[in-house]
Amino acid sequence: MALGFDEINFDYIRYPSDGNIAALDYNLPADQKMTDVMKSFFAFLDKNLKNVATTSIDMFGLVMDNTRSAYDLGIGQKLTDAADYFDYVSPMMYPSHYPLTYLGFANSAEHPGAIIDYGLKISRVAMQDKRARIRPWLQAFSLGAVYDKNMIEQQITAVDNVTSTDGWLLWNARNYYPDYIFKK
16 A cells, blocks of 8 residues: 555456457567466566565456366466466456356356356366466446346356355446445
């Protein structure tokens, strides 16, 4: 709080994913991958901010599914690489942003509770003994399905039902959050 705020959030730390990616030259040394560069940057941030402020990082929701592989979503993001350097990792677990038939559903956006529950459970083992706690971003906007009170509550319930999380965050690009979201 001495800084006037209680947390520094790093949003969208990643390599590009859109456009003519093949034309990009990242100038990576032959023995380094994008994940190595990202992890070095995370260590730099930690070294310089650990005793200054609480830190968090926003990552794509699908990082939760890839804790047992080297897959970095093609953007250098690995949950396990960030988890030792931040206080919170906030995966953007918006069900509308998962593949349409994710987990065998015809439309993943219509099954927010199941999508969130699966990601949190599959990543739980990888997060044991890590510094960071998971604090996911949840969908509070209609895309792929109408996100009403029930759809938002399904996500919150999924987060509240696991022990590997420390709260949740809601995202709506229009910054519109109906009152029912905050009433119990």
